[in-house]
Amino acid sequence: MSQITKGAAALCLTLLGSTAQAGCGPDPDPCDVPLGTYHIALPDTANGPIPALMFLHGAGGSGTGSTRSxxxxxxxxxxxxxxxxxxxxxxxxxxxxxxxxFHPDRPQQRDEMAFLLQVAEDAASRFGVDRDAIVLGGFSIGGSMTSYIACDDPTAFAAYAPVGGSFWRPHPVDCAGPVQLLHTHGWKDKTVPLEGRPLGNGTILQGDVWHAMGLWRAENGCDGLRADAFDTSGDFWVRIWEECDAGTALEFVLHPGGHGIPRGWSTYMLDWFEALSD
Known part of the structure; x- marks a missing residue:
């Protein structure tokens, strides 16, 4: 097993939960908002408003998976x-x-957009999180949820970073506007393959990530179909679209592993997000 695959497997286990997890800041219990609960892990020191990653867990997970020490x-x-x-x-x-x-054509248990906005506002007022510097990310169906939020309202969060999850069929026809988005996916992902797959005896169909990237290109006004820049020098194979509308950002990051979050993803994501304001 390669180092990156080992890292992905370890982080997947981390995201499913563990003991000694963060609650509502120093409080061991989760934070409450009208539509649900959340957990938060804060930096030891902060000079002014705190930027944040809001990360949506995969199936069967919980918010503690991404906040635990x-x-x-x-x-x-x-x-x-x-x-x-x-x-x-x-x-x-x-x-x-x-x-x-996450799926717009299936029964909705909760208005997830409203819930996530409540979480963002509560974290800003309660803990000093910078409401204008929250990246929304997520893994697997959490990545799918991230993609649909980005499509429904690109201005809801500062940027979007889905991992191993995207749209499901039928794909959206278009979205509400341009985005700043970093999509990460495993080349050997068999759970959420890049082309998608049928589930439930064909009653529900995962989407095609290549198609999703085409939709994002269209929303961002990217001139060409192909990427404008490539980077294969490290553990990630990166495709970057640069000839797009001002204020947009679009990268497609592949890694050689399967359905997981590759080692080094959080560092890469933060470097990407911080570069947006350069």
Missing amino acids: GGMADNLNSRGYAVIGPNGLQRENSRFGPGWS
């Missing part, structure tokens, strides 16, 4: 970022545990 929260906290972990709801008639009402 020993996981990616340590890296983000060391760079001055808070990590916010909203909790999905237990899905009806599902064996996979908590999740998100």
Whole structure:
């Protein structure tokens, strides 16, 4: 097993939960908002408003997975970022545990956009999180939820970083506007393949990530179909679209592993986000 695959597997286990997890800041219990709960891990020191990553867990996970000590929260906290972990709801008639009402054509248990906005506003007022510097990310169906939020209202968060999850079929026809988005996916992902796959005896179909990238290109006004820049010098294979409308950003990051978050992702994501303001 390669180092990057080992890292992905370890981080997947981390995201599913552990003991000694962050609650509502120093409080061991989660924070409450009208539509649900969330967890938050804060940096030790802060000079002014705190930037943050709000990360949506995958199927069966919880917000504690991304905020626990020993996981990616340590890296983000060391760079001055808070990590916010909203909790999905237990899905009806599902064996996979908590999740998100991400699919627009299926029953909605909760208005997830409203919930995430409540979490963002509460974290800003309660902990001093910079409301204008929150990246919304997520893994697997959390990545799908991230993609749909970005499509429905690109201005809801400062930027978007889905991992291993995108749109489902039928794909959106268009979105509400341009985005700043970094999509990361495993080349060997068999759970959410790049081309998608049928589930539930064909009653629900995962989407095609290549198609999703085409939709984002169209929303961002990118001139060409192909990427304008490439980077294969490290663990990631990166495709970057630069000839696009001002104020937009679009990168497609592939890694050689499967369905997981690759080692080094949080560092790459933060470097990308911070470069947006350069």
